[in-house]
Amino acid sequence: xxxxxxxxxxxxxxxxxxxxxxxxxxxxxxxxxxxxxxxxxxxxxxxxxxxxxxxxxxxxxxxxxxxxxxxxxxxxxxxxxxxxxxxxxxxxxxxxxxxxxxxxxxxxxxxxxxxxxxxxxxxxxxxxxxxxxxxxxxxxxxxxxxxxxxxxxxxxxxxxxxxxxxxxxxxxxxxxxxxxxxxxxxxxxxxxxxxxxxxxxxxxxxxxxxxxxxxxxxxxxxxxxxxxxxxxxxxxxxxxxxxxxxxxxxxxxxxxxxxxxxxxxxxxxxxxxxxxxxxxxxxxxxxxxxxxxxxxxxxxxxxxxxxxxxxxxxxxxxxxxxxxxxxxxxxxxxxxxxxxxxxxxx
Amino acid sequence: xxxxxxxxxxxxxxxxxxxxxxxxxxxxxxxxxxxxxxxxxxxxxxxxxxxxxxxxxxxxxxxxxxxxxxxxxxxxxxxxxxxxxxxxxxxxxxxxxxxxxxxxxxxxxxxxxxxxxxxxxxxxxxxxxxxxxxxxxxxxxxxxxxxxxxxxxxxxxxxxxxxxxxxxxxxxxxxxxxxxxxxxxxxxxxxxxxxxxxxxxxxxxxxxxxxxxxxxxxxxxxxxxxxxxxxxxxxxxxxxxxxxxxxxxxxxxxxxxxxxxxxxxxxxxxxxxxxxxxxxxxxxxxxxxxxxxxxxxxxxxxxxxxxxxxxxxxxxxxxxxxxxxxxxxxxxxxxxxxxxxxxxxx
DNA sequence: GCCGCTTGTCAAACCGATTCGAACCGTGCT
DNA sequence: AGCACGGTTCGAATCGGTTTGACAAGCGGC
Numbered sequence: 001x002x003x004x005x006x007x008x009x010x011x012x013x014x015x016x017x018x019x020x021x022x023x024x025x026x027x028x029x030x031x032x033x034x035x036x037x038x039x040x041x042x043x044x045x046x047x048x049x050x051x052x053x054x055x056x057x058x059x060x061x062x063x064x065x066x067x068x069x070x071x072x073x074x075x076x077x078x079x080x081x082x083x084x085x086x087x088x089x090x091x092x093x094x095x096x097x098x099x100x101x102x103x104x105x106x107x108x109x110x111x112x113x114x115x116x117x118x119x120x121x122x123x124x125x126x127x128x129x130x131x132x133x134x135x136x137x138x139x140x141x142x143x144x145x146x147x148x149x150x151x152x153x154x155x156x157x158x159x160x161x162x163x164x165x166x167x168x169x170x171x172x173x174x175x176x177x178x179x180x181x182x183x184x185x186x187x188x189x190x191x192x193x194x195x196x197x198x199x200x201x202x203x204x205x206x207x208x209x210x211x212x213x214x215x216x217x218x219x220x221x222x223x224x225x226x227x228x229x230x231x232x233x234x235x236x237x238x239x240x241x242x243x244x245x246x247x248x249x250x251x252x253x254x255x256x257x258x259x260x261x262x263x264x265x266x267x268x269x270x271x272x273x274x275x276x277x278x279x280x281x282x283x284x285x286x287x288x289x290x291x292x293x294x295x296x297x298x299x300x301x302x303x304x305x306x307x308x309x310x311x312x313x314x315x316x317x318x319x320x321x322x323x324x325x326x327x328x329x330x331x332x333x334x335x336x337x338x339x340x341x342x343x344x345x346x
Numbered sequence: 347x348x349x350x351x352x353x354x355x356x357x358x359x360x361x362x363x364x365x366x367x368x369x370x371x372x373x374x375x376x377x378x379x380x381x382x383x384x385x386x387x388x389x390x391x392x393x394x395x396x397x398x399x400x401x402x403x404x405x406x407x408x409x410x411x412x413x414x415x416x417x418x419x420x421x422x423x424x425x426x427x428x429x430x431x432x433x434x435x436x437x438x439x440x441x442x443x444x445x446x447x448x449x450x451x452x453x454x455x456x457x458x459x460x461x462x463x464x465x466x467x468x469x470x471x472x473x474x475x476x477x478x479x480x481x482x483x484x485x486x487x488x489x490x491x492x493x494x495x496x497x498x499x500x501x502x503x504x505x506x507x508x509x510x511x512x513x514x515x516x517x518x519x520x521x522x523x524x525x526x527x528x529x530x531x532x533x534x535x536x537x538x539x540x541x542x543x544x545x546x547x548x549x550x551x552x553x554x555x556x557x558x559x560x561x562x563x564x565x566x567x568x569x570x571x572x573x574x575x576x577x578x579x580x581x582x583x584x585x586x587x588x589x590x591x592x593x594x595x596x597x598x599x600x601x602x603x604x605x606x607x608x609x610x611x612x613x614x615x616x617x618x619x620x621x622x623x624x625x626x627x628x629x630x631x632x633x634x635x636x637x638x639x640x641x642x643x644x645x646x647x648x649x650x651x652x653x654x655x656x657x658x659x660x661x662x663x664x665x666x667x668x669x670x671x672x673x674x675x676x677x678x679x680x681x682x683x684x685x686x687x688x689x690x691x692x
Numbered sequence: 693g694c695c696g697c698t699t700g701t702c703a704a705a706c707c708g709a710t711t712c713g714a715a716c717c718g719t720g721c722t
Numbered sequence: 723a724g725c726a727c728g729g730t731t732c733g734a735a736t737c738g739g740t741t742t743g744a745c746a747a748g749c750g751g752c
Contacts, residue, residue, distance in 0.1 A: 008738055019702045024740055031741085035700060052469035056405040057738035061707045065402065067451070087432065094454050098463065103472070105413070105451045108440050117444065123398035125708095126449070237642040263642065270644050273619045293639065296583040296609060298616050354708055365732045370710055377711085381730065403708035407737050471738095 007051045016045035027053060059125075068097055068319050069130040069153075070106045071118065073144055084291035085308065086133075089158065092312020093131065100320055102128070115147050122151040128323035129153060131315045134160035137204050154322035158315045160204055161333055169318045169331030171311050175205055178304040178338030179212025180219075182258050182286045185340055187220045191256040191284060194222070195247050197240050197268060198232040199260035206232070209260050209288060228254055235260075237267035244268040248275065255283060256346065262287035262294045262303055269297060269345065284346035299344030307336050353397045362391040373399060405471075414443055414665050415476040415499075416452045417464065419490055430637035431654065432479075435504065438658020439477065446666055448474070461493050468497040474669035475499060477661045480506035483550050500668035504661045506550055507679055515664045515677025517657050521551055524650040524684030525558025526565075528604055528632045531686055533566045537602040537630060540568070541593050543586050543614060544578040545606035552578070555606050555634060574600055581606075583613035590614040594621065601629060602692065608633035608640045608649055615643060615691065630692035645690025653682050 009027075013020045018038060025034045026042040034042075045051070059065040070093060072086070090106075097104050107121060121127070130148060134141050134157050145166050148155045157170040186194050196213045199206030210229070217224050227250060230243030240259070244267075247254055259265035265287030269279055277283050279299055287294055290305035314334065322331065355369040362369070364384060371380050372388040380388075391397070405411040416439060418432070436452075443450050453467060467473070476494060480487050480503050491512050494501045503516040532540050542559045545552030556575070563570050573596060576589030586605070590613075593600055605611035611633030615625055623629050625645055633640055636651035660680065668677065 006738095009740095010738080020738090021702065021740080021742095022700085025701090028740080032701080033699065038700080052466060054406070054738050055470035055472045056402045056411065057707090058740075059402040059707095060400070060406055060709085060738085061740040063707080084430065090452075091454070094452060095456065098453075098456075103451050103453070103467065105449050106436075106440060107444075107449070108437070110441065110444075120398060121449065124401035126401045241644060263639075267642055267644070270616070270619070273616070274644065293609075296613055298587060298613070298620065352708095355710095356708080366709080367711080367732065367734095368730085371731090374710080378731080379729065384730080400708050403737090404710075405737095406739085407708080407710040409710095409737080 007049045009051070009053065011049055012042065012045045012051050015049060016042045018042060063125075064323075065126055065128050066101060067103045067105050067127055068093075068316065068323075069121065069127040070104055071130055071132045071144075072106075072108045073132060073134050073136060073141055084293065085289060088291075088308025089133065089312045092309035092314075093316050094312075095309070096313040096316035097320070100316075102316075102320060109144075115144065118144075119147055119151070122148065122153050127153055129319040130155050131319050132157050132162075134158065134162065135203065136160065137202075138163045154319065154325075156315050156318045156322060156331075158311050167330035169322065170333045171314045171318070172333065172335050173205075173306045173311070174335045174337050175208035175306075176212040176215070178288070178306065178340075179209040179258065180216040181212075181338075181340055182288075182304050183213045183216030184220065186256040186258065186284060186286065186346065187216065187222060189256075189284070189346075191254075192222060193225075193228065193252060193254040194256045194258065195228040195230065195254035197230050197243055197257060197259040197264045199264070200234050201232045206235075206260055213258055231260065231264065235264070237263055240264040240267045241271050244271050248272075248277075256285070257283060258286045258288075260288055262289045262291050262301060265301055265303070265345075266293060266297055269301070280344065280346050286340075286346045290341055294341075295343070297345075302343045302346040303341055305339045305341045307338070310336055353395045355397070355399065357395055358388065358391045358397050361395060362388045364388060409471075410669075411472055411474050412447060413449045413451050413473055414439075414662065414669075415467065415473040416450055417476055417478045417490075418452075418454045419478060419480050419482060419487055430639065431635060434637075434654025435479065435658045438655035438660075439662050440658075441655070442659040442662035443666070446662075448662075448666060455490075461490065464490075465493055465497070468494065468499050473499055475665040476501050477665050478503050478508075480504070480508065481549065482506065483548075484509045500665065500671075502661050502664045502668060502677075504657050513676035515668065515679070517660045517664070517680045517682065519551075519652045519657065520681045520683050521554035521652075522558040522561070524634070524652065524686075525555040525604065526562040527558075527684075527686055528634075528650050529559045529562030530566065532602040532604065532630060532632065532692065533562065533568060535602075535630070535692075537600075538568060539571075539574065539598060539600040539602070541574040541576065541600035541603045543576050543589055543603060543605040543610045545610070546580045547578045552581075552606055559604055577606065577610065581610070583609055586610040586613045587617050590617050594623075602631070603629060604632045604634075606634055608635045608637050608647060611647055611649070611691075612639060612643055615647070626690065626692050632686075632692045636687055640687075641689070643691075648689045648692040649687050651685045651687045653684070656682055 009020050009023045012023050023042055026039050094104050130153050142163055145162050149166050155168045157168050159172055161170050162168045198210050201207055214224055231240055265285055269285055272279055272283055279285050287301045287303035290303045294301035294303045355366050358369045359366040369388055371378055372385050440450050476499050488509055491508050495512050501514045503514050505518055507516050508514045544556050547553055560570055576593055577586055611631055615631055618625055618629055625631050633647045633649035636649045640647035640649045
C-alpha cells in the first residue's frame with residue numbers, strides 16, 4: 001500500500017462532489033442540516049479514503065482540543081503516582097474520558113518544581129479543562145489554583161477541597177463517616193478498647209479519619225483514650241509498627257485497631273503475627289482505602305473502601321461538562337460515600 | 347486584570363516593530379539568524395504581553411506536536427495500571443519528557459476494546475511518537491503493532507520485545523540474569539534447597555525469571571528439582587500461598603525461596619510467619635521488582651530491583667529521538683540490567 | 693404571481709503559528 | 723562606481739480544518 005500523501009477534508013470533498021464545508025457538517029453534525037443523500041455520499045468518501053481529521057487543525061479553529069489535563073500536586077518526592085491509590089483514580093479518569101472521545105494528558109508536578117512550565121502548558125491552548133489532584137490542604141495549594149484561575153482553564157479538583165474563592169468544582173471522599181462507620185462496627189462487635197493508627201495529621205484526609213473515629217466513640221458513650229491513638233506524624237509504615245508495639249504494651253491493650261490506610265494496617269498485621277497474636281481473634285484490624293493489597297494478605301483485610309475509580313469518573317464528567325459550558329458557573333463540592341468491606345481481619 | 351482577548355504572535359510583532367516571521371525565528375531559533383538587538387526587542391515584547399504560542403497552531407504548521415502517547419497493552423481487567431509497577435514507569439516517562447518540553451498523553455487499552463479508537467488517535471496527528479508497554483508475548487501483540495506501523499507513528503516498546511519485523515526500538519529488563527544472580531547469592535550463602543515461586547508462565551517475564559533460576563542451579567552443580575517450583579499459573583498471591591504451603595510440606599523443605607515478584611514474596615512471608623517460621627533464619631526469601639511495598643514489610647524484603655523509572659526515561663529518550671529523526675532507521679533492543687538489593691529477608 | 697421562510701450548499705474568511713522566496717542593506721572588492 | 727555577497731527582514735503562502743454570510747431552490751400562504 002503506497003502511503004500516499006495524507007488525506008484531508010478537501011480530498012473527501014472532491015470525491016464526494018461537495019464543498020469542504022459540507023464535509024465538516026457531516027463529521028460534526030454542523031449547525032445546518034445536510035441532506036441524507038449528500039451525507040451518505042460524504043460518508044462513503046470518508047470510508048473509501050480512510051480519512052481521519054487532523055486534531056490540531058480542528059482544535060485550532062474550533063478551540064476545542066478534546067484533551068483534559070491531569071495535574072498532581074504532589075508531595076511525595078519518591079513516587080509521583082502513589083501507586084495503587086493513584087492508579088485507581090487514573091483508571092476512572094481515562095475510562096470516562098475515552099468514552100466521551102477525550103484524551104488525558106498527565107502532568108505531575110515534581111517536588112520544588114515551580115509553576116512556570118505548567119503555566120506554559122495551560123496557556124498553550126492544549127487543554128479544554130484540567131483535573132487537579134489536591135493532596136495538600138488549602139493554603140498550600142493556592143498558588144497553583146491561582147495560576148489555573150488566571151489562565152481561565154476550567155478546573156475540577158479531586159480529594160481535598162480547593163479554597164472557596166476559586167469556585168472550582170470538586171469531588172472528595174467522605175472520610176469521616178467512613179471512619180465512623182468502621183469504628184461503630186467494631187464497637188457493635190463488642191470491642192471496647194478500639195485503637196486508631198492515624199495518618200499524617202498535616203493532611204485533611206488523616207484528620208477526617210481521626211474525627212470519624214472519635215465521633216463514633218462519643219456516639220457510643222465510650223470514653224476517648226488518647227493513648228489509643230498512635231501515628232499521626234507521617235504515613236510511614238515503620239512508624240505504624242512502632243505505634244502498634246506501644247499499643248500492645250499498654251496495661252490494657254486494645255482488642256481492635258482502625259488504621260488510617262491499608263498500608264499501615266498491613267504493617268500492623270505483620271507485627272501482630274510475629275508477636276504471636278491472631279487476627280482477628282486476638283486483635284481485630286480494619287484498614288482504609290481498599291487497595292489491591294488488602295485482598296492479598298492473610299487474613300484478607302476488612303477495610304473502608306473509597307471509590308477510587310468513581311472519583312476519576314466523576315471528575316472527568318465534570319471536567320468535560322465544564323469545558324463545554326459557556327458561562328463558568330460555580331460548581332459545588334461533591335462527596336462520594338465510602339463503604340465498609342468485610343473480609344477476614346475484623 | 348482585564349482578560350483581554352488573547353495574545354498572538356502578531357501582537358508581539360506589532361509591539362516589537364517587526365514582522366510575524368521574526369517572532370517565530372526568535373522563539374524557535376529559526377534557520378535564519380536574528381540580529382541580537384532585534385531579538386532583544388522581540389523578547390521584551392513577549393515578556394510584556396505575556397505571550398505564549400498556541401500549541402495547536404504551531405503543531406498544525408510545523409507537524410511537531412511535542413506530545414508522546416503512552417499505550418498500555420493491558421491484560422488485567424481490574425486495574426489498568428498495575429499499581430506500583432506501572433507507577434514507576436510512568437514516573438520515569440513523565441520526568442524525562444518534561445525535561446525535554448514534551449507532554450505525555452496516556453491511552454490504556456481496555457480489555458476487549460478493539461483498536462479502532464486507538465487508530466483514530468494515531469491518525470489524528472496528535473502524537474509525535476508512541477511508547478507501548480507490551481505485557482503479552484509477540485504473536486498476541488502483533489495486531490496492535492501492525493496498526494501502529496501502518497499509521498507511521500514512531501514507536502518504542504517497553505518490557506517485552508516486539509516482533510522483529512516491525513523494526514521498532516525497545517527497552518526491556520534483564521530478568522534472566524537478575525534471577526540467576528539472586529539464586530547464586532542464595533547458593534553462595536550455603537542454601538542447597540532453593541525453591542522458586544514462579545509467575546504466570548504465559549508471559550516471557552515469568553519464563554525468563556524461571557530460566558535464570560535454573561541456570562544458576564546448573565552453573566552451581568545443584569540438581570534441579572521440579573517439586574521446588576511452585577506457581578506458574580498466574581500472578582495470583584493466593585496461589586503463591588498455597589504453593590508455599592506445599593513447599594513446606596515437602597519431605598525436604600526448601601531453606602530459601604526466590605519469588606517471581608515482590609507481591610508473591612510478601613504473601614509467602616505472611617504464611618511463613620503465621621506458621622511460625624522465622625525469616626530469614628528458617629527460610630530465606632528474595633522477591634523481584636523492588637516495589638515500595640518491599641521496604642515496608644518486616645523484615646524488609648531482599649529483592650531484585652528492576653529499574654522501573656529508568657526504563658521510562660530511556661523509552662522517552664528513544665521516542666523523542668525517533669520522532670526527530672527523518673529516516674526511520676531501525677532501532678535495536680536495549681536491555682537494562684537488574685540489581686540485587688540486600689535487605690533483611692535473605 | 694409574489695413574498696417570506698426554511699433548507700441545503702458553497703466560497704471565502706479565519707484560527708495562529710511556520711516557512712519559503714524575495715527584497716533589502718551595508719561591506720569589501722574590482 | 724558597480725557588483726557580488728552574506729546576514730536580516732519581510733510579505734505571502736501554507737498547514738487542515740471550522741464558521742460565516744450569501745445564495746439558490748423549494749414551498750406554502752396570500
